[in-house]
Amino acid sequence: MGSLVGNGLSGTLPKEPEMWAKYLVAKESFWHPSPLDTVIDDADWTFRLNDGLRKALLRTLASLSAIKSIVADHLMPTIVREVGLVEASRYLELQTVVEHIHLDTYDELRARLLSSCPDAAIRVCTSAEDYASQAKTAWAMRLVNDPSKGLEDRLLAFMCLERIYTASFSILVAWLRKRAFLPRMCRLVDLICRDEDRHVKFARDILNHLRSCPSLIYIKSMVSEAVALETEFAADYPALFSLEKTSGVADYIKHRADDLVTSLGCPKLYHACNPFEVRSGPPCASRPTIFERRIVSHHQLPLLGDIHDVLGPFSASAFGY
Ligand SMILES: [Fe+2]
Numbered sequence: 072m073g074s075l076v077g078n079g080l081s082g083t084l085p086k087e088p089e090m091w092a093k094y095l096v097a098k099e100s101f102w103h104p105s106p107l108d109t110v111i112d113d114a115d116w117t118f119r120l121n122d123g124l125r126k127a128l129l130r131t132l133a134s135l136s137a138i139k140s141i142v143a144d145h146l147m148p149t150i151v152r153e154v155g156l157v158e159a160s161r162y163l164e165l166q167t168v169v170e171h172i173h174l175d176t177y178d179e180l181r182a183r184l185l186s187s188c189p190d191a192a193i194r195v196c197t198s199a200e201d202y203a204s205q206a207k208t209a210w211a212m213r214l215v216n217d218p219s220k221g222l223e224d225r226l227l228a229f230m231c232l233e234r235i236y237t238a239s240f241s242i243l244v245a246w247l248r249k250r251a252f253l254p255r256m257c258r259l260v261d262l263i264c265r266d267e268d269r270h271v272k273f274a275r276d277i278l279n280h281l282r283s284c285p286s287l288i289y290i291k292s293m294v295s296e297a298v299a300l301e302t303e304f305a306a307d308y309p310a311l312f313s314l315e316k317t318s319g320v321a322d323y324i325k326h327r328a329d330d331l332v333t334s335l336g337c338p339k340l341y342h343a344c345n346p347f348e349v350r351s352g353p354p355c356a357s358r359p360t361i362f363e364r365r366i367v368s369h370h371q372l373p374l375l376g377d378i379h380d381v382l383g384p385f386s387a388s389a390f391g392y
Pocket of ligand 1: 170233266267270
């Protein structure tokens with residue numbers, strides 16, 4: 072047996088070795104973006120995107136920042152306080168730092184795009200102050216502040232925020248990536264999505280360790296609320312992307328929700344087929360990963376041609392472009 076000195080647990084063996092191993096992987100995978108160099112995106116942003124797409128992207132980034140701020144500043148500190156298990160606490164403390172990096176990245180991306188936005192009218196109507204955006208943040212804050220909620224409820228809320236409330240952004244980014252628009256931004260999103268996937272799986276691991284888990288009725292209630300709010304938020308997406316099947320965006324959000332509830336051992340709520348399931352190319356696992364680099368230089372990031380690992384089985388090729 073190797074020395075335990077320096078493993079961060081005062082020389083003792085971890086009681087939850089699987090959680091501890093995930094913490095060590097997360098620590099080794101820690102990244103921080105170099106100062107955002109999105110100059111290469113400027114021409115796409117100014118000349119290739121139309122007003123509708125610019126508005127959707129700015130509004131979505133604003134909403135993500137608002138949600139991520141709640142996660143990083145309020146939800147994660149509460150979960151860390153309540154979790155009690157040292158191996159989980161270490162992971163969650165590191166995750167809190169990562170959530171702040173995601174928040175900073177969204178804010179910087181939005182600021183950069185706003186600074187070169189060609190239409191002043193778009194700039195003033197792309198904050199997260201519309202009804203649908205505010206409904207999402209109000210939902211999140213209600214769950215953070217409700218003293219009757221326990222750790223299991225907050226973990227479920229967190230999973231909804233990271234999986235369901237990011238669904239419309241996944242569609243938008245996939246659409247942009249398919250056309251090779253905004254490549255620097257898309258690469259940053261790859262990194263964030265990789266982290267989010269790990270965070271959601273770790274939250275599920277903690278839930279599996281708790282004696283009291285959310286009831287099936289409560290899970291259904293929370294997930295269906297989140298799906299309704301995200302669907303409302305993305306109501307104009309079908310027209311934006313000229314989708315033949317206008318229910319495609321809503322179906323994709325429901326599909327993500329079904330993935331979430333089945334990962335918790337619950338039956339599907341919607342049985343929604345993924346409308347964007349067509350994909351091509353080898354699976355991501357066969358490709359070299361970029362995520363284990365501690366410091367990320369956007370000049371060095373290779374393109375990820377396949378988003379299956381990041382966004383689930385969704386592929387923008389299903390849009391038919
Ligand atoms: Fe996260």
